[in-house]
Each structure stands twice: as structure tokens, then as C-alpha cells.
Amino acid sequence: GQQVMQIPQYQHVQEGEDFTTYCNSSTTLSNIQWYKQRPGGHPVFLIQLVKSGEVKKQKRLTFQFGEAKKNSSLHITATQTTDVGTYFCAGPGAAGNKLTFGGGTRVLVKP
Amino acid sequence: DVKVTQSSRYLVKRTGEKVFLECVQDMDHENMFWYRQDPGLGLRLIYFSYDVKMKEKGDIPEGYSVSREKKERFSLILESASTNQTSMYLCASSFHRAGTEAFFGQGTRLTVV
Numbered sequence: 001g002q003q004v005m006q007i008p009q010y011q012h013v014q015e016g017e018d019f020t021t022y023c024n025s026s027t028t029l030s031n032i033q034w035y036k037q038r039p040g041g042h043p044v045f046l047i048q049l050v051k052s053g054e055v056k057k058q059k060r061l062t063f064q065f066g067e068a069k070k071n072s073s074l075h076i077t078a079t080q081t082t083d084v085g086t087y088f089c090a091g092p093g094a095a096g097n098k099l100t101f102g103g104g105t106r107v108l109v110k111p
Numbered sequence: 112d113v114k115v116t117q118s119s120r121y122l123v124k125r126t127g128e129k130v131f132l133e134c135v136q137d138m139d140h141e142n143m144f145w146y147r148q149d150p151g152l153g154l155r156l157i158y159f160s161y162d163v164k165m166k167e168k169g170d171i172p173e174g175y176s177v178s179r180e181k182k183e184r185f186s187l188i189l190e191s192a193s194t195n196q197t198s199m200y201l202c203a204s205s206f207h208r209a210g211t212e213a214f215f216g217q218g219t220r221l222t223v224v
Contacts, residue, residue: 097142
């Protein structure tokens with residue numbers, strides 16, 4: 001079945017530094033979604049990418065969808081303590097209903 | 112605001128008990144999902160439903176069943192709880208068309224002793 005993998009599993013970042021987390025799917029995706037889960041909270045939708053090569057920005061967050069639509073990345077610039085949490089990517093199944101999540105990247109920020 | 116409500120935040124059950132986790136959404140979403148979340152394993156899909164009385168197995172359905180008698184309610188059933196089912200359970204819902212965002216409930220932390 002479809003698999004979605006994320007690396008790294010953990011990311012320790014100094015406040016003010018940049019980092020990138022990567023998402024890879026075993027199958028081509030019609031779209032990819034990113035979610036953020038704060039400690040003690042539930043996943044909250046951040047963004048969706050649909051087109052091959054698409055790049056979207058949300059303030060300090062830059063999301064990219066690969067040309068082959070099998071991978072994606074999230075780049076955070078000038079990390080802040082508010083960025084702490086786990087970031088998940090998710091892709092739909094072939095029928096479009098099933099939503100498969102990656103293992104997540106847990107981000108810890110050192111002040 | 113979309114609301115997905117799970118019946119319990121914390122639950123402690125004994126091995127062998129039948130356990131019901133309830134989830135209700137108020138946005139008329141067709142799709143509903145049950146995931147479990149364990150450290151290092153991310154969110155793993157147990158079951159999902161795309162319509163009333165319709166269900167499909169996810170990646171880890173063993174030991175679980177589900178029920179969707181009404182559009183707004185999706186129940187996860189542990190037929191005979193075991194200690195390896197101790198986990199955080201998250202319910203989510205979304206519209207039917209592909210690519211729409213999923214909204215999550217606050218989660219139920221289940222401990223089986």
C-alpha cells in the first residue's frame with residue numbers, strides 16, 4: 001500500500017536558524033497536505049499543494065511539491081520557539097478519500 | 112468553526128473489556144477517520160468511512176471495528192481491549208472531494224491495564 005515517509009524524525013534547532021523537513025511518498029500524489037501538532041494538541045491543517053513544482057509560503061514557512069509529485073519539503077526560516085511541535089505531511093489514497101500521514105518531524109527549538 | 116468532538120479525553124480500561132470511542136462532527140462531512148498516534152510512529156490509519164454505513168480498513172485495523180449509523184457520528188470499537196492498544200486515538204473528518212483538509216478532534220488517551 002501507499003507509504004509516506006518523513007525525515008528527519010527529530011530536529012533540534014537553535015532559535016534563529018533555518019531547517020528543512022522532507023516528505024517522500026511511495027506513489028504519485030494528486031496533492032499533499034501539511035499539518036502541525038503543538039505539544040499536547042491535535043494536528044491542525046497548514047497548507048495543501050496540488051501542482052507539480054508548486055511553492056507556497058506562509059510567513060517564515062516555505063512549502064514545496066516535487067516535480068514528480070512524490071515528494072515535498074517544508075523549510076522554516078529563522079526558527080522561533082512558537083515553531084515547536086510535530087510537522088506531518090499527508091497524502092490521499094488512489095480513491096482520494098483515505099489520508100495517509102507520514103511519521104512526522106518533531107521540532108525542538110533551543111533558545 | 113468546524114468542530115470534531117471526541118467523547119473522552121482520558122480513558123482507563125481493563126484488559127478484555129469492550130471499549131467504545133465516540134466521535135461527532137458538526138460540519139456535514141462525508142469522510143471520517145480514526146487514527147492512533149504512538150511515539151515515533153506518527154499517525155496510523157485504523158479505519159475510515161466515506162458515507163453512512165460505509166467503512167474501509169486502514170493500515171492497522173486488527174483488533175478494531177467501527178460503526179457509522181449517522182453521518183455525524185463515527186465510533187471506534189475495541190472488541191477485547193489489550194495492553195498493546197494503549198495509545199492516543201484521534202478522530203478526523205473531511206469533505207468527500209479529494210484534497211480537502213481534515214479536521215481533528217482533541218484526542219482520547221486510552222490506557223489498557
